[in-house]
Amino acid sequence: MAKSSVREEQPAGEDLRQEIEKIAMAAREASHRLAGLDSETKNALLEEMAKGLEEGREEVLAANRADVEEAKRSGIGGALLDRLTLNESRVRDMVSGLREVKALPDPVGEIEGMQRRPNGLMVGRMRVPLGVIGMVFEARPNVTVDAAALCLKSGNAVILRGGSEARRSNAILATILQRALRKFDLPGAAVTLIPTTDRAAVTLLARQDKYVDVLIARGGEGLIHTLEQEATVPLFKHGKGVCHTFVDARADLGKAGEIVFNAKVHRPGVCNAMETLLVHEQIAGVFLPGISARLQKAGVELRGCEKARAIVPGMLPATEEDWAAEYLSLILAVRVVPDLNAAIAHIRRYGSLHTEAIVTEDYSIAMRFLREVDASAVLVNASTRFNDGGQLGLGAEIGISTQKLHARGPLGLRELTSTKFVGLGNGQIRS
Amino acid sequence: MAKSSVREEQPAGEDLRQEIEKIAMAAREASHRLAGLDSETKNALLEEMAKGLEEGREEVLAANRADVEEAKRSGIGGALLDRLTLNESRVRDMVSGLREVKALPDPVGEIEGMQRRPNGLMVGRMRVPLGVIGMVFEARPNVTVDAAALCLKSGNAVILRGGSEARRSNAILATILQRALRKFDLPGAAVTLIPTTDRAAVTLLARQDKYVDVLIARGGEGLIHTLEQEATVPLFKHGKGVCHTFVDARADLGKAGEIVFNAKVHRPGVCNAMETLLVHEQIAGVFLPGISARLQKAGVELRGCEKARAIVPGMLPATEEDWAAEYLSLILAVRVVPDLNAAIAHIRRYGSLHTEAIVTEDYSIAMRFLREVDASAVLVNASTRFNDGGQLGLGAEIGISTQKLHARGPLGLRELTSTKFVGLGNGQIRS
Numbered sequence: 001m002a003k004s005s006v007r008e009e010q011p012a013g014e015d016l017r018q019e020i021e022k023i024a025m026a027a028r029e030a031s032h033r034l035a036g037l038d039s040e041t042k043n044a045l046l047e048e049m050a051k052g053l054e055e056g057r058e059e060v061l062a063a064n065r066a067d068v069e070e071a072k073r074s075g076i077g078g079a080l081l082d083r084l085t086l087n088e089s090r091v092r093d094m095v096s097g098l099r100e101v102k103a104l105p106d107p108v109g110e111i112e113g114m115q116r117r118p119n120g121l122m123v124g125r126m127r128v129p130l131g132v133i134g135m136v137f138e139a140r141p142n143v144t145v146d147a148a149a150l151c152l153k154s155g156n157a158v159i160l161r162g163g164s165e166a167r168r169s170n171a172i173l174a175t176i177l178q179r180a181l182r183k184f185d186l187p188g189a190a191v192t193l194i195p196t197t198d199r200a201a202v203t204l205l206a207r208q209d210k211y212v213d214v215l216i217a218r219g220g221e222g223l224i225h226t227l228e229q230e231a232t233v234p235l236f237k238h239g240k241g242v243c244h245t246f247v248d249a250r251a252d253l254g255k256a257g258e259i260v261f262n263a264k265v266h267r268p269g270v271c272n273a274m275e276t277l278l279v280h281e282q283i284a285g286v287f288l289p290g291i292s293a294r295l296q297k298a299g300v301e302l303r304g305c306e307k308a309r310a311i312v313p314g315m316l317p318a319t320e321e322d323w324a325a326e327y328l329s330l331i332l333a334v335r336v337v338p339d340l341n342a343a344i345a346h347i348r349r350y351g352s353l354h355t356e357a358i359v360t361e362d363y364s365i366a367m368r369f370l371r372e373v374d375a376s377a378v379l380v381n382a383s384t385r386f387n388d389g390g391q392l393g394l395g396a397e398i399g400i401s402t403q404k405l406h407a408r409g410p411l412g413l414r415e416l417t418s419t420k421f422v423g424l425g426n427g428q429i430r431s
Numbered sequence: 432m433a434k435s436s437v438r439e440e441q442p443a444g445e446d447l448r449q450e451i452e453k454i455a456m457a458a459r460e461a462s463h464r465l466a467g468l469d470s471e472t473k474n475a476l477l478e479e480m481a482k483g484l485e486e487g488r489e490e491v492l493a494a495n496r497a498d499v500e501e502a503k504r505s506g507i508g509g510a511l512l513d514r515l516t517l518n519e520s521r522v523r524d525m526v527s528g529l530r531e532v533k534a535l536p537d538p539v540g541e542i543e544g545m546q547r548r549p550n551g552l553m554v555g556r557m558r559v560p561l562g563v564i565g566m567v568f569e570a571r572p573n574v575t576v577d578a579a580a581l582c583l584k585s586g587n588a589v590i591l592r593g594g595s596e597a598r599r600s601n602a603i604l605a606t607i608l609q610r611a612l613r614k615f616d617l618p619g620a621a622v623t624l625i626p627t628t629d630r631a632a633v634t635l636l637a638r639q640d641k642y643v644d645v646l647i648a649r650g651g652e653g654l655i656h657t658l659e660q661e662a663t664v665p666l667f668k669h670g671k672g673v674c675h676t677f678v679d680a681r682a683d684l685g686k687a688g689e690i691v692f693n694a695k696v697h698r699p700g701v702c703n704a705m706e707t708l709l710v711h712e713q714i715a716g717v718f719l720p721g722i723s724a725r726l727q728k729a730g731v732e733l734r735g736c737e738k739a740r741a742i743v744p745g746m747l748p749a750t751e752e753d754w755a756a757e758y759l760s761l762i763l764a765v766r767v768v769p770d771l772n773a774a775i776a777h778i779r780r781y782g783s784l785h786t787e788a789i790v791t792e793d794y795s796i797a798m799r800f801l802r803e804v805d806a807s808a809v810l811v812n813a814s815t816r817f818n819d820g821g822q823l824g825l826g827a828e829i830g831i832s833t834q835k836l837h838a839r840g841p842l843g844l845r846e847l848t849s850t851k852f853v854g855l856g857n858g859q860i861r862s
Contacts, residue, residue, distance in 0.1 A: 240609075255857070259860055298481065369541070374559065378854070379854040382854050420806060421808035429813075429816070430698075
């Protein structure tokens with residue numbers, strides 16, 4: 001659908017357009033209130049939300065059961081159903097998630113790089129909220145709570161658009177959060193859940209550039225591609241992770257085995273799991289047989305290049321599609337490469353700028369990999385699984401951005417803020 | 432024009448589309464070379480460019496004379512003609528601009544916030560170039576040289592699209608810069624000037640999201656609006672500046688007079704010049720007569736609200752349009768407001784998030800203004816003219832961004848970079 005034709009081609013959607021615009025305007029209005037809150041008030045609000053969620057857990061579980069039953073009836077199963085399903089323990093995780101965000105330092109109001117200019121003017125950059133954050137996500141209802149907590153703590157209003165499968169769960173969660181807002185005499189529009197499951201609502205939200213400052217898109221490639229084409233609101237893309245580990249000729253093969261196994265097997269369904277293993281040809285013959293057996297024993301299907309298959313006979317052949325694949329499951333592509341340059345060239349061609357790792361004891365090779373490989377995180381002698389807000393010291397995160405502008409890598413509280421220059425003068429003028 | 436219809440509706444433009452894509456691809460390729468250059472090489476390249484420009488100044492002036500003659504024939508005059516015109520002194524300014532950028536510290540490779548995680552993994556954020564920067568600008572040919580210098584120093588390739596009036600001047604400047612690139616055996620695609628003056632080229636460039644990382648738009652509201660609607664490449668908007676100065680009841684009226692006069696008169700045609708003066712009603716009767724006379728003597732036309740006109744009888748009445756106007760000339764809107772809240776509300780309603788200043792000796796009022804007013808720069812007791820890369824300590828700038836994401840305020844070298852997380856481990860895995 002073309003950007004400018006949304007309105008003309010969909011006269012039936014005019015009501016929806018007006019509804020989304022109203023939501024966005026109200027969120028903008030609420031954002032001015034939120035920007036002025038001090039940390040103590042925001043922390044007390046998050047505590048109130050945590051308590052509300054503890055008290056309301058039966059309501060949440062009941063709504064979730066209804067979502068899960070409908071999902072089962074419509075044939076949803078496996079990982080998707082698992083992500084949709086809440087239980088006592090998952091609700092407790094949401095509650096402790098709220099308290100974790102409460103405990104994080106508030107970035108708003110910080111002033112960085114304050115300096116005295118030659119004319120005596122003091123200048124620095126003050127952290128300020130972005131304003132209004134739109135958040136489009138899929139089935140997991142806990143994202144409703146996590147995203148709201150991070151947005152509120154950083155002084156932003158948030159407009160949430162969850163998956164339709166979780167609509168009852170999301171609705172009751174939003175209601176509980178809004179009860180807490182009311183107790184603090186704050187506008188409910190500080191956290192809005194878009195009530196309709198009409199898919200057009202996403203595109204309409206993505207065009208509210210007058211009122212929405214950024215849209216965080218967590219979803220499949222189709223969603224992200226549509227938003228890239230249609231959005232006039234800037235996007236933070238939580239893109240796919242085609243992550244590599246390169247085991248260099250001078251790798252410590254003990255470390256390499258642990259890192260490769262961890263990167264693939266620890267949690268294969270997440271974006272920072274390894275999808276392709278690159279092995280230097282000088283050590284492929286020594287390294288591949290052992291790690292292959294260990295991975296296969298853990299249920300990993302291996303798909304290799306010709307050279308890898310010559311070393312590990314049981315390996316299936318990898319096709320061109322395998323090098324670009326984000327499996328998100330127990331499948332691993334394996335390629336033997338002649339040197340560091342070939343590894344970097346492979347990553348540049350097939351990587352998704354998410355997470356890249358090298359295992360080597362060679363200092364110069366490590367430094368070259370660190371400098372020349374472009375990705376949101378580049379790691380030496382560590383598992384790709386470390387590209388994560390908690391692991392990198394940011395605390396809770398709202399997603400991992402694979403783009404270069406504003407925020408790259410895990411999106412924590414600081415990434416949900418902007419800065420403004422502040423100047424403290426005593427009468428300075430330009431001459 | 433709708434985003435997705437560019438190709439279908441303009442079969443005649445297919446050649447142009449292919450040409451722009453080819454330019455973008457070549458720039459992406461060149462960007463990998465540039466990202467790997469050390470500061471010494473980049474500085475030597477900038478020095479070579481400075482020398483080339485000194486030696487080629489006759490070529491530049493001849494090309495510029497042809498542009499100026501054509502502009503005169505087509506009826507262009509005044510400020511536009513002035514901005515287009517080069518002379519010996521302006522060429523010297525470009526040469527020294529190159530040397531100023533050469534002298535600035537190179538942000539690429541810096542690592543910020545390196546910390547040791549509990550598991551021993553060292554993590555920090557390394558500054559890296561953005562990659563490929565598109566730059567769309569209007570008549571001033573010096574932007575060609577300034578933009579190229581800043582992009583190259585920060586390790587980026589740049590694609591330039593200047594105004595058609597300056598096409599001969601821009602072409603010879605780009606040729607001179609490319610001669611220097613060749614001497615260093617660097618690809619000419621590191622600095623490309625889009626040769627055609629076809630306006631469709633701008634939209635086509637704005638859709639090369641596969642190869643271009645950001646588009647900097649310096650131009651009129653029409654250009655920026657079109658790009659907001661059509662671009663799939665992220666934008667840095669050099670938006671308009673409707674800048675205010677609020678003279679509070681507790682202002683030092685001596686400072687206030689100097690600051691107001693400077694903000695309006697020092698250089699009225701630039702974006703950080705003041706366009707509206709807000710005056711607290713308690714001091715309006717004392718302050719307005721003197722400053723009005725001084726401004727009028729300097730040729731400033733005053734347009735005021737009822738209360739201001741009651742104090743300064745010669746003042747024209749201000750209309751609703753005046754409050755939103757970016758005059759860029761010797762006109763000033765004047766409004767008397769009852770208090771700080773009214774001043775902040777006026778700025779929120781009519782301001783363009785560019786530069787806002789207060790004059791006051793009241794500490795609490797100053798702090799509230801600093802915190803509650805949202806703009807790329809907020810100043811206390813200083814002229815709005817200080818929102819400038821040089822004045823804020825950033826060195827040379829490529830524009831002033833009025834958006835909140837990635838870069839807000841003057842765009843210096845650091846704003847032309849991104850970061851990547853780097854992790855130095857010794858075998859860490861997630862458990």
